[in-house]
Amino acid sequence: MAIDFELDDTVATVRDFVHAFADQTLRPLAREADEKGKLPAGVIKQLGQLAGNRATIMAEERVQTSEDKKPIGAMVGVVGSEELAWGDPAVLLNIPGPGLAAPSITAAGTPEQKKRFLADIFNVESEEPRFGALAVTEPQAGSDVSNVQTTAVRDGDEWVLNGTKVYCTNGARADIVVVNATLDKSLGRAGQKFFVIEKGAPGFKIGKIEKKMGIRASETAEFALDDCRVPLDNILGGVDALEAAREGSGFKGTMKTFDSSRPSVAAMALGIGRAAYEYARDWAASELPMSSNFTRRNAITSKLGTMKRELDSARGLIWRAAWMADNKIPNSKEASMSKAYAPQAALRCCIGAIQIMGPEGYSKEHLVEKWFRDIKVYDIFEGTGQIQRVIISRAILGRLDK
Amino acid sequence: MGFDLQPTDEQQALKQTLAEFAAAVLRPAARDAEAAGRTPEALARQIQEIGVAAPVDEAYGGGGTFDAVTYCMAAEELAWGDPAIAYQALGGGLAAVVIGRAGTDEQKASHLPIFTEPAPGRSFVAVAEKVAAGDLESLDTTIEGNLVAGRKYGVLDAEEAQVGIVVGRSQDGGLAAATVRPGCYEIVKPEDKLGLEAAPTWVVDFDGSGDALRPGAELQQALLLAKLMTGAVALGCARASLEYAANYATEREAFGKPIGAFQGISFKIADMAIAVDAARAALWRTAWHIDRGTATLADAAEANGQCVAAAVLCGDDGVQVLGGHGFVTDHPSEMWFRDAVTLSVLDSPELVGDVMVARSVF
Known part of the structure; x- marks a missing residue:
């Protein structure tokens, strides 16, 4: 080493x-x-x-x-x-x-569930495309996951789910949707568990598909669970998880999911920022010859340098978080650092690229205006930048607000 | 092989030793050294004994040298x-690092013994100029053959230095450096400066004959490491500010809670920590490239830019978290903020570092 x-x-x-x-x-x-x-x-x-x-x-x-x-x-x-x-x-x-259904099933599922929901559905040659989705957010509960109101009640051999989930990527077309629901509201987030809803489950009602600032080609769906019934075995971790929930380990499953997905989401943000940086750099190199306006050229040069420095810094944080995950070093703080930093650095790159290119920057003839619209959500989903900072500062300072 | 951030056992041990020394010896000595405008002789000897500030190869009577990554960790x-204090110690030994890496056998034999005495050798690596501070591609100082001519700023220990290195441009415009001994330069004035007060610096006019270092890849990598020392010091400065503020935020109470319970404070701590860790990754990456002989000026500019940006951010918020207590000299925060801004003259991200980064791509 x-x-x-x-x-x-x-x-x-x-x-x-x-x-x-x-x-x-x-x-x-x-x-x-x-x-x-x-x-x-x-x-x-x-x-x-x-x-x-x-x-x-x-x-x-x-x-x-x-x-x-x-x-x-x-x-x-x-x-x-x-x-x-x-x-x-x-x-x-x-x-x-499987999208974000994969890390939650991998983190919280039993071996049988991993086979049934991941391998059997996705690891097959299929003519039709197959999707998975994760639905946590509700209209009244975004960052505050403990305020999730969707309920799960056991009825014989089934779970009956009721509630509304929003902003779910691929939620309408998914073959499986993983949702978190509370078994016991009095336990707060400790009372929550993940459930897998398969396509065609009774009571699964697709609502509107969102119109958005960016990532418009991605399907962002709302759905209602109206006495939605799923088999008893669809609780991630198995029925035994009920007892674990009573012992207060329910919420950790959610967080573990995010520890493994956050560096990847941060890496996506980095990829968008890099696309904008490279595009603006190449544009400037071809459109602004040495003879062009001295002041503007120098301003652009300095800005491009800042963009590259910040993107490389983001990559350093992301790779560290991933390296820690691979080496089984707890990385909750470091995963959040990558997710807190990369989207903002990439957003600055996208705005910078638009400004460097001027009227061609805001024009739809080029993709930089689209990357700017796309990048914003990366500072929101998978935990807002603010929630990441809560996690980071708690890791450093301890819990001071009790 | 493959991406890895795990320091070796030797590196861990060295970091541990130096961390303890820094906490027990350097931290308590800081304000007195600042007031005196230099590191006390006894303390300078203590640092010299550790052997990291002026590493010299065993073949020249030293205690051995370090790879660039380890050197940055130590700094x-x-x-x-x-x-x-760190800047004076490391800066005073920097000529040993450059000569050890890029000097001829004769140059090593001639200069390195200066750094193996119990008393620390005094030397400088003079880079900064009035306009081009830290920008190795825009220096006005000329080094033609062995003739060195130009005015340098921020020249460490110029009055006492036994040997120095001047960095400039050769006739063909390439990066060049020469060793100089007292006599071929004239001290213009001492610098009475904002921060880093325990590291005395001078403005110096060079106009005389030195001994040119062989131009080429070895010299370039050595000068990049010399440059990186500034970044490593800035990184340590940044982390000092962060940790002091974080500790304060858990102890100081307002409105019935530790101030760290409020997001106006805790988010600052989070952003400072992110800046420090991002800077360290950039620093280690460039140092690792130097160890392989593949570092570019842009790599070093990027690393130093990130380290200086972290130091200035942490310096500012390090004072802010302490409020009035941060502004007064009972706490070290204001000193570190001044140190950070002083360091930023050498590698301001916006004015120096990022421009050099962009030149490589644009």
């Missing part, structure tokens, strides 16, 4: 492969998908076939160890996520696969 | 104790 900044060969190979896919397949789809708010069904099918219909961030499926047997699953996840989002962040969310 | 720990 020693300090080493060179990517493992396997990781580098994955990065190069994914980059080519992002460049040749995702980026060309970006503008039209944004305008139409979705991708043509045929294209989604193709994406599914290209990606093996398994998803990029499916823990069971991705490359787990390097040639010399070092664990690299999380590194592959963040390096791949950066490249995919560089291609296009909204098209990326249309690549079939 | 951060010393600077955490006190940035100014």
